[in-house]
Every structure is written in C-alpha cells, then in structure tokens.
Amino acid sequence: xxxxxxxxxxxxxxxxxxxxxxxxxxxxxxxxxxxxxxxxxxxxxxxxxxxxxxxxxxxxxxxxxxxxxxxxxxxxxxxxxxxxxxxxxxxxxxxxxxxxxxxxxxxxxxxxxxxxxxxxxxxxxxxxxxxxxxxxxxxxxxxxxxxxxxxxxxxxxxxxxxxxxxxxxxxxxxxxxxxxxxxxxxxxxxxxxxxxxxxxxxxxxxxxxxxxxxxxxxxxxxxxxxxxxxxxxxxxxxxxxxxxxxxxxxxxxxxxxxxxxxxxxxxxxxxxxxxxxxxxxxxxxxxxxxxxxxxxxxxxxxx
Amino acid sequence: xxxxxxxxxxxxxxxxxxxxxxxxxxxxxxxxxxxxxxxxxxxxxxxxxxxxxxxxxxxxxxxxxxxxxxxxxxxxxxxxxxxxxxxxxxxxxxxxxxxxxxxxxxxxxxxxxxxxxxxxxxxxxxxxxxxxxxxxxxxxxxxxxxxxxxxxxxxxxxxxxxxxxxxxxxxxxxxxxxxxxxxxxxxxxxxxxxxxxxxxxxxxxxxxxxxxxxxxxxxxxxxxxxxxxxxxxxxxxxxxxxxxxxx
Ligand SMILES: Nc1ncnc2c1ncn2[C@@H]1O[C@H](COP(=O)(O)OP(=O)(O)OP(=O)(O)O)[C@@H](O)[C@H]1O
Ligand SMILES: [Mg+2]
Numbered sequence: 001x002x003x004x005x006x007x008x009x010x011x012x013x014x015x016x017x018x019x020x021x022x023x024x025x026x027x028x029x030x031x032x033x034x035x036x037x038x039x040x041x042x043x044x045x046x047x048x049x050x051x052x053x054x055x056x057x058x059x060x061x062x063x064x065x066x067x068x069x070x071x072x073x074x075x076x077x078x079x080x081x082x083x084x085x086x087x088x089x090x091x092x093x094x095x096x097x098x099x100x101x102x103x104x105x106x107x108x109x110x111x112x113x114x115x116x117x118x119x120x121x122x123x124x125x126x127x128x129x130x131x132x133x134x135x136x137x138x139x140x141x142x143x144x145x146x147x148x149x150x151x152x153x154x155x156x157x158x159x160x161x162x163x164x165x166x167x168x169x170x171x172x173x174x175x176x177x178x179x180x181x182x183x184x185x186x187x188x189x190x191x192x193x194x195x196x197x198x199x200x201x202x203x204x205x206x207x208x209x210x211x212x213x214x215x216x217x218x219x220x221x222x223x224x225x226x227x228x229x230x231x232x233x234x235x236x237x238x239x240x241x242x243x244x245x246x247x248x249x250x251x252x253x254x255x256x257x258x259x260x261x262x263x264x265x266x267x268x269x270x271x272x273x274x275x276x277x278x279x280x281x282x283x284x285x286x287x288x289x290x291x292x293x294x295x296x297x298x299x300x301x302x303x
Numbered sequence: 304x305x306x307x308x309x310x311x312x313x314x315x316x317x318x319x320x321x322x323x324x325x326x327x328x329x330x331x332x333x334x335x336x337x338x339x340x341x342x343x344x345x346x347x348x349x350x351x352x353x354x355x356x357x358x359x360x361x362x363x364x365x366x367x368x369x370x371x372x373x374x375x376x377x378x379x380x381x382x383x384x385x386x387x388x389x390x391x392x393x394x395x396x397x398x399x400x401x402x403x404x405x406x407x408x409x410x411x412x413x414x415x416x417x418x419x420x421x422x423x424x425x426x427x428x429x430x431x432x433x434x435x436x437x438x439x440x441x442x443x444x445x446x447x448x449x450x451x452x453x454x455x456x457x458x459x460x461x462x463x464x465x466x467x468x469x470x471x472x473x474x475x476x477x478x479x480x481x482x483x484x485x486x487x488x489x490x491x492x493x494x495x496x497x498x499x500x501x502x503x504x505x506x507x508x509x510x511x512x513x514x515x516x517x518x519x520x521x522x523x524x525x526x527x528x529x530x531x532x533x534x535x536x537x538x539x540x541x542x543x544x545x546x547x548x549x550x
Contacts, residue, residue: 175408178398182391189389191373192351192382194406194458198372 014146027260033237052234058213059225088209245293337515392440403457
C-alpha cells in the first residue's frame with residue numbers, strides 16, 4: 001500500500017518534471033518572439049502584429065534551403081534567417097515608413113494587413129500543407145531524472161540563451177544599442193544628439209525579424225511548420241511581452257518561460273484542449289490587473 | 304553664421320512663429336527672451352529640424368538648412384540643449400556623453416577623440432566626472448543640466464542652442480553654468496543662442512538679444528541697451544522677478 005503510494009507520487013513528480021521541461025523550451029520560443037515585439041515597440045511605439053509571420057518565414061525558408069537548395073542544416077539556418085530579415089526590412093521600408101499619418105490606429109491596420117499579406121504570399125509559395133524539418137542533431141531522447149527530452153529541446157534552450165546574451169551585449173555595450181535605448185526613452189532627444197531615428201526604426205525591425213525567424217527555425221523540428229503557424233506563435237509571443245511589460249530584457253524572458261510552463265502544465269494536468277486558452281486568459285488578466293507587466297514599475301526603462 | 308528669414312511655424316492650426324527673422328554672428332552670444340508661450344522653444348526646434356518651418360528660410364554658414372532632419376543639423380555643427388534637459392535617464396553619465404558624439408562613431412579615431420572630448424567636458428563640469436558611472440536619472444537637476452550641456456558639447460558644435468538652462472536651478476548652479484558658457488565662448492569660440500526666462504542673467508552674459516511676444520520679435524538690440532529699455536525693464540526685469548532670482 002505505502003509502496004504503491006510512493007511510486008504514484010514519484011510518477012507524478014516525473015510527469016511534472018516532464019511538463020516543466022517541455023514548457024521551458026516552448027517558453028523560450030515565446031520569449032524570443034516576445035522580445036522581438038518589445039524591441040520594435042520600444043523603438044517606435046508600434047505593436048507589430050506581423051511579428052509572427054517572420055517566425056513562420058524562418059521555418060519555411062529553412063525548408064526551402066534544405067529541400068530545394070540542398071544546403072546542410074548549418075548553412076540552411078543562417079540563410080533562412082537572412083532571408084526572413086530581408087523580408088522584415090522590406091516590410092518596414094514598404095509598409096511602415098511611407099505612412100503619411102503614422103497614428104497608432106493606422107499602424108495597427110498596416111501591421112495586421114501586412115501580416116495577412118505575408119501569410120497569403122507564403123501560402124502561394126509553400127502551399128497549405130504542414131511541413132516537417134529534421135532536428136538539428138537526431139531524435140534520440142535524453143533522460144533527465146525521470147523525464148526525457150529531445151536533443152532539439154537542448155538546441156532551443158542553448159540558442160535562446162545565446163541570443164539573449166548577444167541581445168544584452170548589444171543594448172548595453174555597443175554604441176548602436178545604446179542609441180536604440182536612447183530612442184526608446186526619448187525619440188526627440190535622440191534626434192537632437194544626431195541619432196538618425198528612422199534608421200534606428202529600421203534596425204529594430206532587423207533585429208526583431210531575425211530573432212523571430214530564429215525562433216521559428218528552432219521550434220520547427222518539434223512542431224512542424226506551415227504558412228499559418230505565425231498567428232498562434234505571434235500571439236503567444238505578444239502575451240510573453242505583455243507579461244514582461246514590453247521589456248526587451250529579462251522580464252519578457254521570464255514572461256515567455258512562465259507562459260510556456262503554465263501552458264504545458266495546463267495541457268498535461270487538465271486537458272490539452274485548454275492549451276491555447278491559457279495564454280489568452282493570462283493576457284487578459286495582465287491587461288486588466290497589471291498593464292505595466294508582472295514586474296513593471298509604472299515608468300521604468302523597458303530595455 | 305546663422306540667419307533666419309521670415310520663419311513661420313505651425314502646430315496644426317496654432318501659428319507659433321510669425322515671420323521671425325534673426326541672425327547670429329560668429330562667436331556671438333545672443334539671447335532670446337520672452338514670456339511663457341512666446342515661441343522661444345519653437346524657434347530652437349525649428350532651427351534643429353524638430354518642428355520644420357512651413358515658410359521662410361534658415362541659412363547656416365550661407366547654406367539653406369531648413370528642410371533637414373535633426374540628425375543632419377547636428378552633423379552640420381548645430382547642437383541643442385533641450386528644454387527640461389531631456390538627458391537619457393536610464394543610461395549612465397558616460398553613456399549619455401558617448402551618445403553626444405554619436406555621429407562620429409564611425410570614424411577611425413573615435414575611441415581616441417571621444418576620450419579627449421570627454422575629458423574636456425569633465426574639466427568644465429568636474430561633478431560629472433565623479434558621477435560618470437551613475438545613471439543620469441538619479442542625479443540632481445543641476446547635474447542633469449550640466450550633463451545635457453556636456454552631451455551637446457560632445458558633438459563639437461559650432462553653434463550651441465540652449466533652452467532655459469537655468470530653469471528650476473539654485474542661483475549658485477545657474478552661476479556655474481553661465482560661467483561655463485562664457486568660458487566656451489572665450490576658449491573655443493562657440494557661438495551661442497540662449498533662451499532664458501532669467502532675462503537679467505541672460506542679458507548680462509549676451510552680446511545681443513531679441514525679445515519675443517506671441518510668436519513675433521518685438522524688440523532687438525545690444526544686450527546693455529535692452530537692459531536699459533523701459534519696456535524690457537517693466538516686463539522682464541521687474542522688481543518682483545529680480546527678488547525671485549536673487550534669492
Ligand atoms: N506640440 C505643440 N502642439 C501645439 N501647440 C504647441 C506645441 N508646442 C508649443 N505650442 C504652442 O506654441 C506656442 C509657443 O510655444 P513654445 O513652447 O515655443 O513657447 P516658449 O516661449 O518656449 O514658452 P516657455 O517659456 O513656457 O517654454 C505656444 O502657444 C504653445 O502653446
Ligand atoms: Mg520653452
């Protein structure tokens with residue numbers, strides 16, 4: 001009797017560990033996408049609803065590089081990042097910059113319209129099917145305690161950590177990153193010291209689309225990819241950014257991880273049908289109760 | 304060096320500057336005085352390209368500059384110390400100064416020149432050196448004003464625009480700042496356009512002045528003449544105000 005209770009408890013612990021681990025890796029993806037939202041928001045005040053589409057483009061461009069161009073994976077990934085980033089830059093140049101009256105509502109319409117357009121083009125280019133992308137280094141499960149994870153999970157966590165470190169370095173130790181923070185804090189004063197604010201806006205789209213694409217690429221081997229994966233991933237990333245108070249630093253990372261873990265626990269312990277609902281419930285709760293984010297003071301720096 | 308010809312600037316329907324004409328000669332200190340809402344800040348922002356004029360012409364060293372973006376204006380050698388200081392509060396003192404030299408960061412000798420220039424700023428404002436690692440937002444108002452001036456100087460401007468540098472500061476700090484302006488003119492020949500509510504201190508420092516009222520220049524002349532002008536005395540050098548400043 002007592003023995004069976006113990007093993008039951010152990011099993012539950014293993015399960016919790018399992019859910020947490022897989023939640024962490026999905027959460028890392030959300031964090032990357034969320035930081036992309038925040039960087040653009042901080043530099044420009046725009047919520048870029050097309051952010052998810054660059055995540056989608058990352059995965060699908062990787063597919064093209066692998067299948068059509070026959071590149072090895074280590075070459076396909078950077079190629080896909082570059083291609084998606086170019087798409088991000090074109091989007092800023094063609095859709096955002098020419099706006100005569102960049103009021104918030106116009107920008108919302110433009111980014112939503114842009115996202116529908118990009119999705120449509122992707123559907124024409126890659127079709128409606130779901131595609132799979134091979135894992136970076138095999139699919140042999142690795143045991144951690146009583147749980148198992150895939151090598152791809154480790155890739156996701158490692159790449160996310162590296163990107164976050166690079167991001168931190170850029171914003172705090174390079175003149176261009178400091179200029180970006182200056183723009184985020186006070187755009188007019190940034191112009192007055194000679195910072196080309198419009199170039200910084202372009203730059204923020206560059207960084208965000210590159211990060212989004214990278215997120216889309218590293219998650220694709222686990223979840224498959226298709227022309228419409230950007231919608232859900234974009235919304236989850238947005239949710240991470242909202243939890244983090246639109247910070248482009250650790251707060252959004254924590255927001256993403258929290259969301260990933262809660263989703264995974266909710267799906268495992270309650271029902272997988274609720275998985276997506278969890279994100280929206282959190283989103284609404286945060287917006288109603290703590291619009292400055294979970295950790296935010298009313299007007300602290302968001303970088 | 305700088306010449307504004309019949310400048311008109313609007314905020315939507317608000318006609319903020321009405322046919323403003325003024326000029327600054329090389330090495331001059333010129334002050335703009337006027338009541339709240341007269342359009343002083345708007346003049347500086349129009350020169351800096353923040354609120355472009357809808358009519359009129361701005362010449363800097365005989366080149367038209369009225370259609371340029373703010374960063375291009377800085378590149379030409381016109382730096383502004385904006386109203387309310389507007390330092391980058393979340394960044395350190397050093398980072399603020401470094402960003403002041405942003406336009407030079409592509410040049411090869413950037414690292415060397417930036418250190419030299421920063422030393423010069425620290426020499427003018429030793430307080431900034433003591434606090435170089437401190438976040439700008441945690442400094443006192445006076446220190447932030449010094450930082451704002453230092454940041455503008457890091458661009459090596461030929462013409463410095465200052466918008467109410469004495470606002471909200473203790474008299475001693477104001478004196479210190481005005482002494483630095485005087486030194487700048489003497490040592491580096493910087494031309495200065497100074498907007499001030501503190502008309503007495505400004506006229507004492509300046510060579511010439513313009514008096515602004517509701518978007519128009521109503522008086523101009525040598526600083527000592529303006530100081531003696533009955534109208535100026537009444538409106539800007541009144542006894543009450545004097546007591547307020549001299550406290
Ligand atoms: N962003 C704006 N939108 C609309 N009107 C503005 C704006 N900024 C200034 N104005 C108007 O333009 C006029 C001139 O303003 P400005 O800020 O240049 O005055 P000022 O002389 O600098 O005043 P102060 O001494 O208070 O700084 C004022 O009537 C003001 O209300
Ligand atoms: Mg003003």
